[in-house]
Amino acid sequence: MAQVLEFKLPDLGEGLTEAEIVRWLVEVGDVVAIDQPVVEVETAKAMVEVPCPYGGVVTARFGEEGTELPVGAPLLTVAVGAAEGSSGSAASPSPSSASPSLSSSPSPSPSSGSGTESSGGSGNVLVGYGTGAPAARRRRIRPDRLDRAVAEAPVSVAPVVAAPVAEVLVAEAPVHEGPVPVVSPLVRRLARQHDIDLRRLAGSGPDGLILRADVDRAIRTVEETAAAAQVQAPVAAVVAAPNGVAAASDAERIPLRGVRGAVADKLSRSRTEIPDATCWVDADATELMAVRAAMNAATGPSAGPKVSVLALLARICTAALARFPELNATVDTAAREIVRLPGVHLGFAAQTERGLVVPVVRDAHTRNAESIGAEIARLTELARTGKLSPAQLTGGTFTLNNYGVFGVDGSTPIINHPEAAMLGVGRIMPKPWVYQGELAVRQVVQLSLTFDHRVCDGGTAGGFLRYVADCVEQPAVLLRTL
Template structure:
């Protein structure tokens, strides 16, 4: 017989408490292998494909795309082969799916289903030997296609039609085995007085999903509002509500969750905990742009990747932090201590379709400009495709923010908590500038440094910013530290 196991949303690390379902990778009735990704979720830090530790047939999914689930909430249930009675009552699922998961599984399948996957997630996974898992997996994946007498008594038992008829009677006019409506869907329909017999299910074999019920609820509410608008009323009273209700209808409410919610929480915490101050300076970047052009020309057409302006600024930052380590630190508020960090893990702001993210270049203090540039390019591509892991978005000690790409000259950036400083870079553009005592057109950039006033005073912050500006104006200054 089939044993239905429940897979709950695991803790994906970094202290995350919830995740939003972006895309289901499997449908009810699909056969899944051990460690096969079943759903793509968005956490506050990254997009993650979640693998299922069980192999068998998917009998139920919990949560529609776009909904948010807390860690530990049921994600899906899988029917796997078992020789013993189920450890817990199986949820309302399709009897056909249960039969598929049970066929020709045998005792070895039961042993592995109880052992789970060797792919360890936080809160999930076991020490099951990987070799044993590979022997079982082909047998499990091929199960639904193999004919076996076992499904016959399971496909046509009384419980599945009873579960369906208790909720809907005859679903969509179909008789016989029909994918059962879940208790959650039945309760939701009952609460809103929705007759499930009148709905057309969009799931496999006419399965009525929560989305179908939600759609019916919206249609009923719209019909009720339309009836209210067309109901007779006193002339004066009828016009005032019509004008008054227009404004709320035009207002859009956007939940602060996922990446947007994480950014909001971090920025709010930064402003509430860190006494920040900002200083800025204009710098002549003409020589820096000329040095970059010379570097890229020397590499030739096929001499490797080009050095970006951001990579050069990042290398300048690491040199400046070596001189002013106070800005590569954090504050332990509980202990009332300033913690100076031994290495520079340089974060850089990257705007993506999912919002603002800050990938981190590890050990930037031991990299040259070319190495930093290559890592920035790699992380930027991962950010654009939504494939950055939580580990690649945490652990930064200093952030470089190039907002000049948006066509603005200056800003007062908010510190990326719990760091102590952030360097902002505006656009580089031709401006009138006094050079060698004469007025000339030069490539000018505005640099701004926001710093935690607890870790240093204005003199230190000014020294850091002045050194950065000197390196921008005279790149040869960097030769002293290379």
């Protein structure tokens, strides 16, 4: 006898409260195995494949691609034990926790309910839901079997077909009494930005929970009403914006959500909370470039992989932070304390198709230039393919930003909150330079340091930047700290 189980969007960690459906990996009627990835979602920090904790037949999907769902909202329903005679196992579900989360461990964990272990699973194991069982091939069950599975499902389980979304009531809806059923702070902020009264919305989520889709529909209703009024009245094609600047009535609006929205929130918070200051210096990088060329030209058993300029600069940063630990810190505003951190987790800015991300090289202070370079290359590839996990994008203590790749010389970077400083590096260009008392053409780079003025004064920041510049101009200086 089939049992239909509901799988809800799990807690993806790092305080994330919602995710956007990017791509469904299964369809209604497909047979899935335990821990088989069923949907690809995008959070504010990463793209994640979500594995299903149940094995059986998919009977319903909740949400189209592009829909944003809060944690705990239904994702799909699975008829367990419905695929009679199929080669894929329709195992009984393992016991589930109230708020399942994705484990950061790359290896599968044993199921608390199945009593078996298997390898080769998705790797994204839901805590308390089962093992990393190998994913079965997608199979479409015959309609008659699907109907029979649905008919045999116990009455007490979740419905197999998503109920139609409730109409959003804006003007005529009764006002909610008591707390408004909203979980996501992003939904509340979106409503405030568009002057939507959440007390007058009918939520389409579980127990009347107001979702972002409900607010979006309310916004569209208001916009459509305004557009209809414009059609009926002779209005100009261009209207005056609140700031006095003319704005086209058909201007494109791009939602700030996902990675770009998270970056926007973080940069805004940095500018609001951190009293930052910037200092910069031009440095002669000719010797650094010569040393790098010599390192990469080495042959024989001792020759390792190629070392990038970014890796050398990262190693210089860790040496500078050892001398000036004030900049490897954060500020606890509630306690009014500066917290100096024991280890260096070095972030580096990476531009991707999904926006700017900052992967983090863990324990960079324990690595040499070759090890840092290998980790930067690995994380950069994951960033380009959208496979960075939230854990790989958080926890940084200092950031290195190489904006020289965009062909610019200088910048005043915004600190990556809650860090205390960021080193910016411009392009390395041949320029006229006074070298040993004579004018010569040298490889020159501009270095800029933006720092939190609460953690140190200009003397410390200047000392840090000058040490970095000295290592760039005379790499032998770095040998003293190795």
